[in-house]
Amino acid sequence: MSKELDKAYEPKKVESRIYEMWEKSGFFQPEADRSWADNPNKKKTYTIVIPPPNITGSLHMGHVLNATIQDILIRKKRMEGYQALWVPGTDHAGIATQNAVEKDLKKQGLSRYDIGREEFLNRVWQWKEKYGNQILEQLKKIGASCDWSRLRFTMDNAYQLEVEKAFFHYYKKGWIYRGEKVVNWCSRCQTSLSDLELEYKKETAKLYFIKYPLENGSLPSGEACFITVATTRPETMLGDSAVAIHPSDVRYKNLIGQCAILPLTDRKIPIISDRRVEAEFGTGAVKVTPAHSIIDSEIGQGHNLEFFKIIGEHGKMLPLAGKAYTGLSIADCRTKVVEDLEKQNLIEKIEDYEHNIAHCYRCGSVVENLPSLQWFLKMDELAKMAIKAVKSGKVKFHPSRWEKIYLDWLKNIKDWCISRQIWWGHKIPIEGVEDVLDTWFSSALWPFAIFENKKDLKKFYPTNTLVTARDIINFWVARMVFSGLEFMKKAPFHDVLIHATILTSEGKRMSKSLGTGLDPMNFIEQYGADATRFALIWQTMGTQDVHWSVDALVAGKKFLNKIWNASRFVLQQTENSKSEYRNPKQIQNSKFKIPKPKTQADKEILKKLKEITKNTSKNIDNFEFSQALHDLYDFFWHDFCDCYLESSKAQMANADLKENTQKILIYVLSNSLKLLHPFIPHVTEEIWSKMSFFAKALKDKSTMLIIEKWPTQ
């Protein structure tokens, strides 16, 4: 026979049909009825909230790995009888989405200012309708068993209320304040940025050594009459308020308290000492520009220096820079300042210098420092809470080394600039303010803000496991922890699983702009979702980054075919059997007896099955997914197919052994399918349904593998 199963496994014929079947069954919802009784975990919940992808893009390889891991965890818990809930959703992603829509507008020759705030926001919502769900459809394609009835978006009405509540909660505590501080400013996005939103890129620049004349004309030695400072930003000298040196720097000891004449201006600026100056850098004397450098602003505050804001929000020089420079771009101003200094012979030398320049993480423009009126959230108490949660073990990182990234950031944290001067986002709920909140302010509330009704909140919060990528440990994980502690009095999750990053086969970062990105949808199209899941998990051993290789996909495809054909064999061999073991009702019955071995081969395979059952559970619980999959692969391919299936052929020719062998075949296959199901759900469900077909029980959805009882021995 083989009219029921094709000779080769063809995912395209199967996957979308199976997914629809699951969706219709309602089994993605934790409330769904289970067919089997005496479930010890019936009252327990197991919850995962998805890291909500941005509404700007489509899934990349990292998303697929991320989702596959969550799906493995959820599917196993579901089969163990838990009320397993995986909440899906998307993030409005303030700057990122706004930029995407602006780019779209630009094609029509428009800017957001041309159409105004209201119309612009309309367009963003239209964008969200159009593209926002694309990524969710892709999640379905890979088999993610999310509860779609609980789909959330960070700008849902109910969610907006939670954000407002959170804002006022902090506000009333006095933890949110408004102030003029020197912040990171992206002059393209026209908004402030937090420290985390900066990306540093190495660049070769010029280091200019500029001579500042001393007020009294000469050093006590009577030789030089300048103090030389080194800078890569000569144009910012127009906003200098001081020259600073390290207090213990003997070279300049006598100059402290004196003044220098700031060239190109008519200002006298004091020479001060400050421990933050590094004596080894440049000449050891540094120009202090309080308005355009964060560290200088701290020095400036400490010494009561004047702040000259000479660079504006659009990256143009302001009047305080002086008449000759007003209106120039930063680059033009630099050229002119250098020329003017050279005319006066005030440039001592120019050296090449390699350093890091801050760029906007969303648009890539160079970030300026400038004083700006912004909202801040006090971080000292919140950071303490978040540190304690990890140190006390209430929140656990896997692998634990990521704790350090988290703790180091929190230990040295500054107040969080939470206002952004963009239009798309949660408006700051204070009269007369046009700013919106940093997108991460709302993401930080995700694990509880998604539960709109109190019953759900009580039942599913705190969640169990957070599965995410390392680059948002501080952006997101840390902020969720303190938000959860502050608003819910409980950390939002217990385990934080930081998974591998998927790199190209050369070990390069996958990136659209570099053209090194691979679209996982192409793999799913060509090899199927199960093979893609297999390939990702197969390669993600330990927590090392993965050098993506198509070989693993091929291996996955072959393995699926192997399972398919082994199943075909077992079904053929048991087609006319009267064994109760063919009946899924029996298979799923917890009282289902383990067949008795009659031969050495029987004994071997049953022993191996017992081992693999134990190990698979253990490995999944320890987040060792790849190990679990490798072991299952070995077991199924070598122990079951190469050894037992071959032995079974002879055994079935023996009338005394035939029926018992059939029982064992069915037993081992059905347990294998269960163990494999979290990893490769479609093919296993499809085969399972064929087994049901032989028992003429297809119509009963309670026989679906997705809710089968997870094997325990």
Next chain:
RNA sequence: GCGCGAUUAGCUCAGUGGCAGAGCGUUCCCUUGACAUGGGAAAGGCCACAGGUUCAAUCCCUGUAUCGCGCACCA
């Protein structure tokens, strides 16, 4: 500057204080009734380098090199 990770077969990676492993690739044999997307066999490794601990080190310790990644500085 500080820290983290890696270095094992041609490639991608597991692994263990006591004969070195997988997938893919390569070579040879097998068109046997689940599967040629298969089966059987084989070749291929000074486990980065140098010291140390040990009866024994690829594994533990110290150092070096190379690659990758964070953080800080980035005047």
